[in-house]
Amino acid sequence: xxxxxxxxxLGIAFFACLGxxxxxxGSEPVMTSSALAVAGTSxxxxxxxxxxxxxxxxxxxxxxxxxxxxxxxxVAPSTFSDLVGRHAGAAARWAEKIAIGAANLHVxxxxxxxxxxxxxxxxxxxxxxxxxxxxxxxRAVLSSVVAKLASANIIAASQYDTSTAELGYTKHMEGxxxxxxxxxxxxxxxxxxxxxxxIDFANAGMRVVVHRDGRLAALRIGGGDVKSIVTAGxxxxxxxxYRFNSVVDSAAIIxxxxxxxxxxxxxxxxxxxxxxxxxxxxxxxxxxxxxxSSDDGHGDIVIARATHAAYSLxxxxxxxxxxxxxxxxxxxxxxxxx
Amino acid sequence: xxxxxAATVGVVLAMAQxxxxxxxxxxxxxLSNNGAGCGxxxxxxxxxxxxxxxxxxxxxxxxxxxxxAWPQDFMEECSSxxxxxxxxxxEADNANFSVFSGHGNTGLIAWGTPHDGVCAMTLxxxxxxxxMSGAMSATSVYASCCTLNANSxxxxxxxxxTRQQLGFHDTCEIGDTDVxxxxxxxxxxxxxxxxxxxxxxxxxxxxGDNSPVVWSAGVNSTEAGNVENTASLRxxxxxxxxxxxxxCNQGQPAFWYSATYIDHGNGGCx
Numbered sequence: 001x002x003x004x005x006x007x008x009x010l011g012i013a014f015f016a017c018l019g020x021x022x023x024x025x026g027s028e029p030v031m032t033s034s035a036l037a038v039a040g041t042s043x044x045x046x047x048x049x050x051x052x053x054x055x056x057x058x059x060x061x062x063x064x065x066x067x068x069x070x071x072x073x074x075v076a077p078s079t080f081s082d083l084v085g086r087h088a089g090a091a092a093r094w095a096e097k098i099a100i101g102a103a104n105l106h107v108x109x110x111x112x113x114x115x116x117x118x119x120x121x122x123x124x125x126x127x128x129x130x131x132x133x134x135x136x137x138x139r140a141v142l143s144s145v146v147a148k149l150a151s152a153n154i155i156a157a158s159q160y161d162t163s164t165a166e167l168g169y170t171k172h173m174e175g176x177x178x179x180x181x182x183x184x185x186x187x188x189x190x191x192x193x194x195x196x197x198x199i200d201f202a203n204a205g206m207r208v209v210v211h212r213d214g215r216l217a218a219l220r221i222g223g224g225d226v227k228s229i230v231t232a233g234x235x236x237x238x239x240x241x242y243r244f245n246s247v248v249d250s251a252a253i254i255x256x257x258x259x260x261x262x263x264x265x266x267x268x269x270x271x272x273x274x275x276x277x278x279x280x281x282x283x284x285x286x287x288x289x290x291x292x293s294s295d296d297g298h299g300d301i302v303i304a305r306a307t308h309a310a311y312s313l314x315x316x317x318x319x320x321x322x323x324x325x326x327x328x329x330x331x332x333x334x335x336x337x338x
Numbered sequence: 339x340x341x342x343x344a345a346t347v348g349v350v351l352a353m354a355q356x357x358x359x360x361x362x363x364x365x366x367x368x369l370s371n372n373g374a375g376c377g378x379x380x381x382x383x384x385x386x387x388x389x390x391x392x393x394x395x396x397x398x399x400x401x402x403x404x405x406x407a408w409p410q411d412f413m414e415e416c417s418s419x420x421x422x423x424x425x426x427x428x429e430a431d432n433a434n435f436s437v438f439s440g441h442g443n444t445g446l447i448a449w450g451t452p453h454d455g456v457c458a459m460t461l462x463x464x465x466x467x468x469x470m471s472g473a474m475s476a477t478s479v480y481a482s483c484c485t486l487n488a489n490s491x492x493x494x495x496x497x498x499x500t501r502q503q504l505g506f507h508d509t510c511e512i513g514d515t516d517v518x519x520x521x522x523x524x525x526x527x528x529x530x531x532x533x534x535x536x537x538x539x540x541x542x543x544x545x546g547d548n549s550p551v552v553w554s555a556g557v558n559s560t561e562a563g564n565v566e567n568t569a570s571l572r573x574x575x576x577x578x579x580x581x582x583x584x585x586c587n588q589g590q591p592a593f594w595y596s597a598t599y600i601d602h603g604n605g606g607c608x
Contacts (some may be wrong), residue, residue: 019569047367093519093541095526106527108535121530125567127598168546168602172490174562177555177593183488187555189600191546193535205544208475209353259482266483266509266606268547289547291483291509291606296376296457298588302441303483304379306511327380328369334405334451 036250037271037286037313043246044197046226046282047239048275051114059084061116061221062107064152068145069219070103074081083107098119105169111140113203114222126194127172127186133214137169138188145219145236146192155194155206160231164200165192170209187211193272196226198234199284201273202323226282227301242280246313253286253311264290265303274310274323287323356522361577362474366407368440371450373390374405376457378441384481385439387518392435399433408453412438413464415471416586419519421464422454430465431472431580434577435479437517441509442482442506444607461485461494467541468499468501469583475593476577477529477569480505481512484607486551487601495553495597497590499583501576502569504533507549508600509606513540525572530554532600538600551599562596 053061059080066080067073079100087094087109095108106119135140143162150157170187192206204223211217227239237243254269268289276283291306311321367385371378375537387402402411414431430436441448441458442561443545447465448458460467467475478500481485486495495503516536525533535551554569556562569576584590 022477029405075460093522095523097526099483101350106531106535108526110541112342115541117535121527124531127563127566130519166546166602168549168600170598170600171488172596172598173491174559174594177595178492180492183535183597185601186598188522189546189602195546202545203542207539207544207546223544266604268604270545289509289511289545289604292379293606294377294379296378296441296448298376298455298457299446300446300458301443302376302378302446302458303382303443303509303606304441305481305483306509307603308511308545308547322587324511324584325382336402336406336408 037246037248037253037284039249041245041246042243043242043284043313044235044237044241045284046196046228046235046237046241046273048282049225049227051225052221053111053114055081055088058116059107061154062118064149064154065118065219065221066100066105067117068148069120070100070105071099071104071216072163076098101315110221113224115220116222117218117220119218120216123211123215126211126213126256127174129186129211129213131213132185134211137214138190138210141214141216142190142208145208145216149206149221157195159196160192162192164195165190181311185212187217188250194223196228196273199271199273199281201226202270202287203273203275203282224282226273244314246284246285248311248313248316250286252316253288257288257290257311261290261292263293265293266291266306267309269288276310276321277323283310284313285321286313287311288320346596361397361435361574362433363397363435363437364430364548365389365399365401365404365437366411366430366439366449367401367526368448368450370404370441371441374451376448376450376452378448380495381440382514384504384510384512384514384517385437387515388437388521389519391521397435399435400429402467405447405451407440407451408501409449409456409459409464410453412436412447412467413456413459414466419465419587420523421456421459424464426465426467427472429468430478431475433474434476435476435571436467436477436500437479437481439481442480442485444484444487445490447482447485462497466497466499468580469500470586473499473581473583474579476579477571478503479517481517482506483510484508486553486598486599491553491595491597496595499580501555501580502513502529503553505553506537507551507601509551509603510537510548511540515539519533521522521571524570528567529569529571530566534600543600544550546602547604549602549604551597551602552595553595555595558594559596562594566589566598567598579586
């Protein structure tokens with residue numbers, strides 16, 4: 001039996017992008033949502049599952065991903081087992097530049113996040129490709145990549161919906177220093193998050209970068225996971241997970257945010273599952289990206305670095321939880337004399 | 339003989355691009371800004387880890403923090419036209435690698451504590467890294483939002499004389515170790531690839547809310563493109579001063595610039 005729960009989000013999900021990146025370089029003030037929360041919905045909270053990947057598993061993933069990025073699927077498996085073996089036991093990021101046939105690649109991995117990135121440097125360095133496959137052509141590449149990852153069991157196809165991918169661009173411009181040059185689209189950058197019952201998971205997903213000429217320039221994939229079991233197509237929490245009924249609408253949070261932070265810049269609203277700091281739990285939250293602006297008292301408007309804040313859907317009055325690194329806590333006294 | 343001369347010139351040029359016995363850095367970071375006099379909020383620390391990375395490979399330099407970080411560190415010294423009491427020739431333009439961390443806006447960098455009445459200045463109006471007094475900076479990082487907004491490059495960033503500038507097109511979030519991860523990663527790849535890899539998102543996070551920018555300069559398209567694709571801090575490629583820049587209050591000579599940036603459309607700059 002399917003109760004009134006997460007799947008309801010699918011019914012009200014929409015994509016409104018009033019200031020997303022545009023190929024012509026223009027942008028308006030941003031208010032973006034890939035979905036909004038509605039009060040009275042049964043939502044699941046999951047226990048986070050720490051990513052653990054064996055050397056063999058990572059080698060197999062690398063073989064598939066490198067095969068896609070290098071457009072070369074005939075690479076010996078030992079190439080990747082050797083690569084992973086050189087970093088066996090690493091607890092923090094590692095990176096290598098490798099050659100696969102004629103292709104020069106950059107491979108980087110954060111084991112603590114299971115965050116794997118592969119770049120084709122030969123493609124990335126081509127700044128002025130003449131052909132442009134356009135957004136439709138790039139989306140076709142995205143779909144192909146996702147299908148191949150699914151067929152290789154690197155992702156579960158049911159957890160990804162390419163129609164929800166957020167599209168950004170790499171743009172390039174060059175000219176004489178006194179000339180204003182119109183930037184050209186160099187790459188189509190798709191950010192595709194893993195979905196949990198129709199809601200994006202901020203800490204897991206992929207970025208598929210398609211060069212202007214249609215070649216795959218880079219692929220980043222990985223992130224966290226949750227302890228769950230799929231029942232009738234719905235992910236149900238296991239372990240310490242539980243369900244709750246939301247009592248807060250996104251509309252109320254958007255209104256609250258605007259009232260409490262009138263000086264915010266570059267605001268982006270999203271409904272997402274996030275790993276809540278210090279809890280080991282993955283909760284659905286209304287997440288706001290924004291930067292504080294102020295008058296410096298000397299004639300300039302200055303903008304702080306942005307932060308991500310997670311608003312509760314269970315408690316309308318709860319203070320938002322910062323998902324960003326906190327401000328430095330130590331106050332230092334100026335001691336410099338010259 | 340001509341072949342030998344050409345080879346000699348080639349070696350010298352290669353050394354100019356690649357070799358630098360003692361690379362230097364200068365970091366200004368503005369953390370505890372609330373109530374410090376410039377109307378700003380506190381920020382997280384994105385340069386302690388960078389300083390450790392630099393020192394670990396024997397780069398030498400200074401990191402000024404809070405009230406010890408002065409706008410004059412980046413202010414051109416040669417003329418008061420650039421602001422009061424600038425002394426970049428001892429600080430940001432006395433280093434090969436110049437790093438600013440704090441508030442920003444289009445073409446602007448802003449300190450948290452005023453010094454000699456200054457909180458902020460524009461790249462064109464006050465910062466002339468790589469030329470005039472000092473003229474040692476080859477690479478600058480602006481860990482501040484909007485400073486390298488792509489729409490402002492001609493009127494702002496193009497008045498610098500560094501080889502490469504790295505910053506952000508619009509609003510940006512930077513994790514505590516993102517900039518040091520970028521620097522460390524230039525051991526394996528170019529500044530451009532490392533900057534994009536580490537400043538578009540933090541590890542284990544998939545929103546892509548940042549719009550990192552890489553700006554490169556050269557005498558022509560070929561050189562600017564070469565700087566863009568090959569400049570690397572840790573491999574010491576293009577870490578030496580660009581040279582032949584304008585002298586004090588001289589007009590900015592024309593050059594070729596190449597800029598690549600990621601655009602996720604956040605906006606927020608003014």
